[in-house]
Amino acid sequence: MIQELSYVGLASPRSEDWRDYGPNLLGAMLVADGPGGAVRLAVDDVDYRIEIHRAEADEFRYAGWGMANETDLHAYVDLLAGRGVDVHQGDQTLCREREVAELAWFSDPWGLRHELSWGKSATPNSFQPGRVMRGGFVTGDQGLGHVVFQVPDLVEANRFYADTLGFRLSDRIINDHFNIRFYHVNGRHHSLALAETPGHIGFNHLMLEYRHMDDLGRAIDLLARNDTEIVQTLGRHTNDLMTSVYIGSPSGLQIELGYGGLVVDDLSWVARTYRKPSYWGHRYTGNAMTKARGIIRSIA
Structure with a gap:
């Protein structure tokens, strides 16, 4: 698998x-x-x-x-x-x-x-962060991070990704604005999430997780200097407990920068349903309320 x-x-x-x-x-x-x-x-x-x-x-x-x-x-x-x-x-x-x-x-x-x-190529002790950091990124047996795709039909998408491909459900968020399912393949709470967006398909965001909260805070301090907007303010998610901020990128997709994500254990994990995506924060900024985020295309 x-x-x-x-x-x-x-x-x-x-x-x-x-x-x-x-x-x-x-x-x-x-x-x-x-x-x-x-x-x-x-x-x-x-x-x-x-x-x-x-x-x-x-x-x-x-x-x-x-x-x-x-x-x-x-x-x-x-x-x-x-x-x-x-x-x-x-x-x-x-x-x-x-x-x-x-x-x-x-x-x-x-x-x-x-x-x-x-067999992807790797070179031990080769990583050197591009800016001052305390601890680098959470990867190892959790992989790169997670990706979120927008799909037109979540029932059909779940049939393909879970039933056919074998992604394991972590939990879901359902309310008047969201219908999202989260899936794991290792200890990371989710490596994949699928958000239902009727009539559209695409790549919403990539999440990268820091090992230290200070590295997340420093990234937030650097946003203005790098002319990068906040799409969703600093907040903490209800399901994976990640403290994170969503920012723009040069190429349409959002980047979620996070710290402190939950690690799941398949022997004891039970999938839940949540109504709210965040305990606090993750407020959309003014531009984000009117501009679609992600590399998204309409489908017939």
Whole structure:
């Protein structure tokens, strides 16, 4: 089964802006470019986990999900094929580009691309934060962080992501404004969340978690200097207990920067339903109330 969110890829006409945004604000490490001048960022000793390709419009390109080893990857691909998923084998060129030993990929019912791989390249003791930080990012056996997709039909999406792919439900938030389900693949409370947005599909945000509250606070202090807006103010979520802020990025999607997320244990975890997303905070700013956030497209 899937072990982690391993990497993400997007594309943007402002990909070059990530060379400053990634290190100077987020604290990520700028590493050597990918093919075609793609900007690559590391957040730990994995050689890179975030890649921004050059393009004429903001696009979500792929989410990379890590498997433990080649045996698990082959078994999982066979399982998905048996459940009717059209899985494609990545060639050696693609494997070299992603810096993995082996790769397969498929698309969800609305065309969002997911890649499965094992053996992603890493260099011990290589990570150096792009700005002063106390502790870096929470990764390790929790993977990169989490991604949130907006989907037109949550029932169909749950059928695909949970019943077919095997993502495990952590909990859900339902009220007059939200219908969101949260899924885990390891100890991180959720590596994936799906938010129902009828008539639309896309990538809402990527969450990165700091090891120290001071690193989150310093990021907030740096927002004005880096000409980056707050989309949702500092707050604490009800379900994963994350203290976080949502900020803009050069490329449409939001970045959630957090601290103190809950770790789940499948042996004792019980999924709950929440009505409110936050105990306190997470107030939308003025611009965020009128401008759609994320790399989102309408569908027929």
